[in-house]
Amino acid sequence: MEPYDLAVVGGGVVGCAVAREASKYELSCALLEAKADVGAGTSKANTAIWHTGFDAKTGTLEQRLLARSYMLLLDYVPDRGIPHEKTGAVLIAWNEDQLASLEGIVEKAHANGVADVRLLSVEEVYELEPHVNRDALGGVMVPGESIICPFTVPLSYAYEAVMNGARLYREFPVGKIEEDGGVHVLSGPGGEVKARFVVNAAGLNSDVIDGMFGFDRFHVTPRRGELIVFDKLSRPLVNHVLLPVPTERTKGVLVSPTVFGNIMVGPTAEDLEDKEATCTSKAGLEYLWAKGEAIVSKLMKEEVTCTYAGLRAATEFKDYQVFSHPEKRYLCLGGIRSTGLSASLGIAEYAMELLAEAGLSLEEKKEFRKVRMPYIGQKEKRPYQSEEKIREDPDFGRVVCHCERVTLGEIRRALRSPVPPGTLEGLKRRTRCMQGRCQGFYCSADVAHVFQTEAQKEDHPGEASHE
């Protein structure tokens, strides 16, 4: 088998973005994902904020790529139909120390080129957020901060990558990388893939992959972030992303609407050893509960829809760990800790620049096929609300998941997508089914049945077989 020009290790939001960017060029690209689906690790369990980078450390690579990516996403997100809402963020000071730090936050934002960030009086805070607790002292408005669908973004990248010729290998953990006469041989339990260039976008395992190239320069310490998601009926309680004053180590616990219409409280920040410890903890949930109580106590009377935990790929360094090694035809995109989604397009663009410098020839394809993603947010019309859709296919009028109003038509469509869900979890991320307040009390048996019977009927044209 011919070696690929490029192999991207890791199908998270960064790896998918790089594979998509590469698929714009006349080259062959393989995207290798260890799990059963793309976007199934850190990318699926985060705070789903589309950051401006207003609070990033000025002059870092992270700040530069965030700023660039923000501009790229401004075009990309609406064009592909990715659920998002430009809610803006309100950063709130709850004590004198925090109040004193607000001016510095505004200055830093301006230095980062986010010019519309401004101070808010306490009256303005309450005007914008009438339901927050009454002991706020002041705040900062960040109009550009938005909320976004964390599931649709990596899927959109992966769909476009596959539609434009990239090959996706799922359940393909890379255990070993060997050099064989100018070609890297990447192998593991899923088989073997050869490629001239390798991009390391392995997130939590980016240090391990880096080690396979003989480096020992950063270590990923999974930083767990637990979150509590509240019932959609609580949505009127919060209008903006409510940010705390950040500390050196973390952005802190925020209270934020989601594009699905929930309110979310989180994340915690706890350094762990286990790179798969995506479990919530008693202490974490109690901590978040206390935080939520201290910010919007009314929220805590609402029902909880979901709790989850994600692991950010934190390292001992503050900035991204990006290294290009032309002599090894290797590019490391490591340590992309909590801003991967927001910086993804900037990182991908930068990655292609570095690869070109390293000798990968980039000839643009004549045609690039774009995707229009199924809309799963709450702001715009969904199929169950569309007469035209239902007329076109009555299955768009058959609501299967009642809490999230997911129709049989949407489930069928997801099963026929360029990257069909390999598992029920993948179907949940593509459609929202079973993600609502009943968490499958009503629909889990129906959905499992449809998944089983329909998945058998479909062939998966976008999928790479293990040749």
Next chain:
Amino acid sequence: MNERKTDVLVVGAGPAGLSCALELARAGAGEILVLDREKKPGGVPRLCKHQGFGIRDLHRVYSGPGYAETLLKKALAAGVQVLAETTVTEWAGEKRVFVTSPRGIEAVSARAILLATGCRERPRSARLIPGYRPQGIFNTGSLQDFVHGYGKKVGTRAVIAGAELVSYSAIHTLEKGGCRVLLMATEFERDQVYFPYTPYKWWSARLHLGIPLVTNTRISNIFGKDRLSAVELENVKTGETRRVDCDTLVLTGDWIPDHEFSRLGGLEIDQGTLGPAVDGFLRTSREGVFAAGNLLRGAEPGDAAALEGRHAASSIAAYLEKGGWPKERVKVLARDPLLWVLPNFLEPGSHVLPRGRFLFRVKEFVRGGRLSVTQGGKALFEKRFSFLGPNDSRSVGGSWARDVRPGEAVSFSLE
């Protein structure tokens, strides 16, 4: 968009909705339309294979599916129109709603609306149980759907959280699904199955199958990355924990009314029941909108919900004939350790009540209690109870309610 007009719109074709529709149709109250979002009408009993349905309303013993089918047949025979796979999505006016079905989107206007949307069990997340999120965690509802609805196997070794009536029914469902029950765990000091259901409990758990009940215990952690591998049990008194290997966990009980559509309509919600607040006529805070069944307060047996549906039918018939909505209503308060009292409002001077009684629940075990009802210091009613337990509804008669005066709230307390 298609516009549909009807005299009465019933949302939800479970026992409460169907019984209400049947009574209204028999009374000649006009055109009655029942909408249900599921593929088959009938509500939760459709999936409860065990016997014991219909005693109080139809005076015969049915299985769940038999009961659901009987109610549906009766309603259809009486001229009720029942549409399945039809989801009421949005309020579109005072007594007008939007619905989605394979036929498209329609607006339905009615002269009166009954909400009978039922209840569900709280999921693992809402119970704030920490841990992983593997496959193998069910509620009784989803378990029944897997086993009875689709004939699926669920696992091999199960832990049941909860020890109320529905928890014991989960034993049979699991057994049918080829799954052995290792133990049941309840946070309380004993189970919550009381007379006259005690023999059912014995038969289900002890004599019949030898399933141990672990008391004062909650599920405190969940293990397993893909498939459930174990749960951690925590003694709520001592804090002691232990791990039990299992591949199936059924979280039973802990009901919450499915009040989404009620809340979207701005209906007042009772903070005890979490259902729409209703008066003795089952009128909500919104004119022309009534509520009945398990939407009012979580799960009661199907026949109790059906009788509430019938009660709502007589209120609706009267409303269609005479109109009018109470301007002044007196709030009914449930004082700790009472969890809730139903109805949540009274119309002064009226003692009309669903099934002629007040229904209430307690949070904890009460041995030797005196229930007293007062309004502004004036005693209205008193009754002694030798024993009250959680997860069980009890009732008291309400003829005294005619003495309720306008103004101050009526307060139920327990000493």
